[in-house]
Amino acid sequence: MITVIGLGFVGLTTALGFSEKGLKVYGYDINKEKTALIASGKIPFFEKGLDEVLAKNLNKNFLIASSIEEAVKNSKVIIMCVGTPSDDKGRADLTYIKSALDSILSSVDKQDKKIIIIKSTIPPSTTRNEIIPYIEKSGFETGKDIFVANNPEFLREGHAWDDFINPDRIVIGTDDEYTKTIMSEIYSKFSVPIHFVTLNTGEFIKYLSNTFLSTLISYSNEMSMIADSIGGIDMKAAFKIFHEDKRWFGNPANMQTYAYPGCGFGGYCLPKDTQALVQKAKDYNYNAKILDGVLRVNSEIKPHWIEKIKKSVSSDKNIAILGLSFKPESDDIRQTPALEIIKLLLENGYKNIIAYDPIANDLFDKTYKLPLKYAKSLDEALNNSEAVVIATGWREFTENKNKFCKKTIFDLRYIL
Numbered sequence: 001m002i003t004v005i006g007l008g009f010v011g012l013t014t015a016l017g018f019s020e021k022g023l024k025v026y027g028y029d030i031n032k033e034k035t036a037l038i039a040s041g042k043i044p045f046f047e048k049g050l051d052e053v054l055a056k057n058l059n060k061n062f063l064i065a066s067s068i069e070e071a072v073k074n075s076k077v078i079i080m081c082v083g084t085p086s087d088d089k090g091r092a093d094l095t096y097i098k099s100a101l102d103s104i105l106s107s108v109d110k111q112d113k114k115i116i117i118i119k120s121t122i123p124p125s126t127t128r129n130e131i132i133p134y135i136e137k138s139g140f141e142t143g144k145d146i147f148v149a150n151n152p153e154f155l156r157e158g159h160a161w162d163d164f165i166n167p168d169r170i171v172i173g174t175d176d177e178y179t180k181t182i183m184s185e186i187y188s189k190f191s192v193p194i195h196f197v198t199l200n201t202g203e204f205i206k207y208l209s210n211t212f213l214s215t216l217i218s219y220s221n222e223m224s225m226i227a228d229s230i231g232g233i234d235m236k237a238a239f240k241i242f243h244e245d246k247r248w249f250g251n252p253a254n255m256q257t258y259a260y261p262g263c264g265f266g267g268y269c270l271p272k273d274t275q276a277l278v279q280k281a282k283d284y285n286y287n288a289k290i291l292d293g294v295l296r297v298n299s300e301i302k303p304h305w306i307e308k309i310k311k312s313v314s315s316d317k318n319i320a321i322l323g324l325s326f327k328p329e330s331d332d333i334r335q336t337p338a339l340e341i342i343k344l345l346l347e348n349g350y351k352n353i354i355a356y357d358p359i360a361n362d363l364f365d366k367t368y369k370l371p372l373k374y375a376k377s378l379d380e381a382l383n384n385s386e387a388v389v390i391a392t393g394w395r396e397f398t399e400n401k402n403k404f405c406k407k408t409i410f411d412l413r414y415i416l
């Protein structure tokens with residue numbers, strides 16, 4: 001038996017979703033009008049398909065709890081789906097979560113080992129740094145008398161039922177095995193991967209998703225404002241044709257490779273073209289904030305990595321730089337991030353640098369004339385270094401990942 005607290009878009013869909021999959025679910029909401037409406041078989045908001053599943057499950061697998069005590073006492077798992085609006089400083093307001101927790105905790109017996117799942121969207125570190133301490137202040141020891149995890153929800157309003165019942169993936173942020181076992185049972189009827197990750201990772205994944213979407217929308221809007229200020233641009237046609245790029249559709253060089261962290265973009269096109277459009281917009285009196293930010297982040301990411309390197313590798317050590325071209329499968333070294341990384345290392349006193357690229361060594365040496373040694377093979381680079389910096393995501397490096405053990409590795413492309 002599980003309890004879902006908060007019967008809004010997410011909570012009611014979640015409660016009905018688990019009921020439909022055969023679990024016994026209590027639903028509880030503090031709003032009595034809403035609860036009465038649901039108990040009478042009506043959905044308090046518009047979401048297609050939900051009324052039918054409510055009719056099918058109400059008073060069978062799905063019960064409206066008359067009190068939170070009744071629901072909590074009879075449930076192993078309590079899923080919180082209350083709202084997390086912004087507070088006056090723009091932070092996630094945890095008032096509803098905390099007040100729901102107060103009611104839950106007063107009905108919990110320590111021997112019952114209840115699992116509290118936060119499905120509400122909360123920023124990374126909130127479970128660990130705010131929710132767990134809040135629970136522990138009431139005398140519970142988390143991981144012993146009570147278990148706390150998060151389970152971000154990715155449903156879209158308007159498609160809530162379909163998204164919940166046919167998810168792409170399930171994410172559980174938890175630090176304990178007990179929760180993993182119980183959550184695997186609860187989600188056992190969903191045939192998609194269940195990813196068990198740390199508490200912070202679970203929360204982060206939801207923000208990765210939402211901020212990516214908000215960035216794409218604002219990016220598109222900024223582009224529309226640039227286009228309007230320049231004039232003579234057919235917005236609808238431009239965006240429609242833009243959407244025909246095969247990278248949207250799972251081609252080997254698909255969009256995922258762009259929505260991935262690394263040490264910045266380089267090469268002949270992205271840096272100069274982004275720069276040029278920022279300048280052109282300025283000429284037409286439009287100040288491009290996102291594109292300007294894109295360029296600033298692209299510069300900041302390199303010193304960010306250097307600070308990480310400096311923390312664990314002293315400047316007298318031998319460092320291998322693996323990859324010199326701006327991307328794998330290319331020998332183009334124009335504006336390659338590796339150049340900036342190497343220059344910053346040299347500026348910070350790292351003199352023993354050995355560079356290796358499967359095809360771009362000679363061109364890099366001839367073009368930039370930096371005081372480096374060059375290795376003829378990956379093995380030579382690895383044999384002559386204590387620390388390794390992967391600056392380009394060549395497949396050769398991933399395929400030889402076993403050779404990297406015992407080195408201090410800075411995988412700037414997250415490929416190992």
Ligand SMILES: NC(=O)c1ccc[n+]([C@@H]2O[C@H](COP(=O)([O-])OP(=O)(O)OC[C@H]3O[C@@H](n4cnc5c(N)ncnc54)[C@H](O)[C@@H]3O)[C@@H](O)[C@H]2O)c1
Nearest residue numbers: 006008009010029030031082083084096100120121153157
């Ligand atoms: N709406 C979405 O598309 C969506 C998608 C994914 C995640 N989320 C996240 O899920 C959470 C819930 O979103 P929503 O759209 O369902 O919100 P909502 O406002 O529709 O529902 C929240 C419900 O919680 C109830 N509630 C508040 N305090 C309570 C308490 N102490 N005890 C019991 N019930 C209480 C409210 O009465 C309300 O019915 C938010 O954190 C939101 O960011 C929303």
